[in-house]
Amino acid sequence: MKPKLEDVAKLANVSKTTVSRVLNNRGYLSQKTIDKVNEAMEILNYQPNSAARQLFQQKTEIIGLLFPTVANPFFGELIQDLERKLYKEGYKVIIGNSMNDSEKEEYYLNQLLSNQVDGLIVGTHNRGIQQYQKDNLPIVAIDRFMNTDIPIIESNNYYGGQIATERLIEKGAKKIVHTTGPSELETPTHRRMQAYTDTMKKNNLDPLIYHLDFNISYEEKNDIFYRIFNENPDLDGIFASNDIDAIMLMQIAVSLNKRIPEDIKVVGYDGTELIRYLYPNLTTVVQPVKKIADKALSVLIQRLKEEKTEQEYILDVYLWEGTSS
């Protein structure tokens, strides 16, 4: 006879509710309890089927969003769009803000899980967090490599880095600096950096990369950007890994009496609606924020229905041709 949930509960010496919580990964449970229940399931060869899981699964209709920041317009617009779309589908959203800090990310992840979300959309920079591995909640990652069970939605970062660098070279820039995030964190910006490096080398130009820490103040950032100009008096091109940095660098260039694009050509990255309305002159690689949100939503819904999904979804980027390069 097939073992039942009651049998698992009895053997593990816990309540049926506890077994169901382990199955559905809900609420705070000690590792000891989780191990005990898993061990009992193994001994009895208990196979929870999807219907049984659904039965015990208390739907909260809440989706957790975990992102590194809300202060960058790219994440601001993405979160806003996800919220709007999820709400239309009957889901409410709670947002955690990890500030690119792995300790915080883990805190917020546990918090979102203990708040019994039905699913998660994560776009945080940190990886390798154990929690993600043992988790069987529906999760979709945006632009972040997690583990092989979690589908990733990303825009084509390598191609983005390539068209940005090619544009600068076509326009005649030779001494081109690339600003990006910290080297120790593996993020999608690494692929942009790789494309920059490859494209520079292919054109017999020397790559020159400045790594900036996350979570530094605008003031500190400004100081580093001034340093870039001081250290490279012959600088004539900039590929910044986001539009905020690109515009800050342009402001500094102007304050140093450099003309854009005559003296210095600039390409940014992200191309949010906000920046395209505020700074239409900035040439930038546009990430398709709305398409990313749409895809994340549809894949999450597939996961919620326990349907099979692809491992990776890559969306196109394109160049917004301003006058800055």
Next chain:
Amino acid sequence: MKPKLEDVAKLANVSKTTVSRVLNNRGYLSQKTIDKVNEAMEILNYQPNSAARQLFQQKTEIIGLLFPTVANPFFGELIQDLERKLYKEGYKVIIGNSMNDSEKEEYYLNQLLSNQVDGLIVGTHNRGIQQYQKDNLPIVAIDRFMNTDIPIIESNNYYGGQIATERLIEKGAKKIVHTTGPSELETPTHRRMQAYTDTMKKNNLDPLIYHLDFNISYEEKNDIFYRIFNENPDLDGIFASNDIDAIMLMQIAVSLNKRIPEDIKVVGYDGTELIRYLYPNLTTVVQPVKKIADKALSVLIQRLKEEKTEQEYILDVYLWEGTSS
């Protein structure tokens, strides 16, 4: 003899936990249960003291933030700063995004409450929501009038509207348009509008106000802004109720071959760090984001300790003198 919590539970025919949840306003409870417990407390003249409440109060160390949007840099920076400061104090944060929609606000409020937050910081536009009234959770409002029990942190909106308008008049503008939010929602921007109107009249100038809905797309906003220029060919001054709108209006002016500040003088509002680095030329009224976050935090902590707080805290604003006016 003084009645005890047990006596209330017995009379109301509920568990002690339920009484404690009513006292501490935690978790989902039906109105019927709440009424039954309140009635029992009244009959017995039960007086929960602070210590008793603390005893039953399960600390979650989570603070809920409820704001209209994360996509505007003002709220982006405010949320980021609150998160950082609360985290240092040992609190984690979950964020609800009401999108200026009172139905959503109510959903998110209930959700944050049922997630058992220790306190709330709210900066949403909608008011009069019943939930706030019966709630005895520590709440601090930023820039939003709630009810008399909830302390408000705000910057001096009237003064901000006054110095913005005075600046434009001093610089020679006569036909000055003010753009603001919808007229039916009572928000702090109303005081800026009132100050604009008063200052215009004092200078024998006619106020001219355009109300924009929240949650319209950038495209729709752009269309309305073009209309402002079409309808007012002699326009020579703009006081926008936020910096995003100010910069969008400047971009349109430039595309219409108007010079700034020679033909059209512009003053914005908010003066976030982001905008001051991206658009240092914009003259704008600076709201002290960091001071607002500091004050909200210290008042919330006072409320968590059940200490007495003021009803209202008004913080100074100042003019960032760019070249746009």
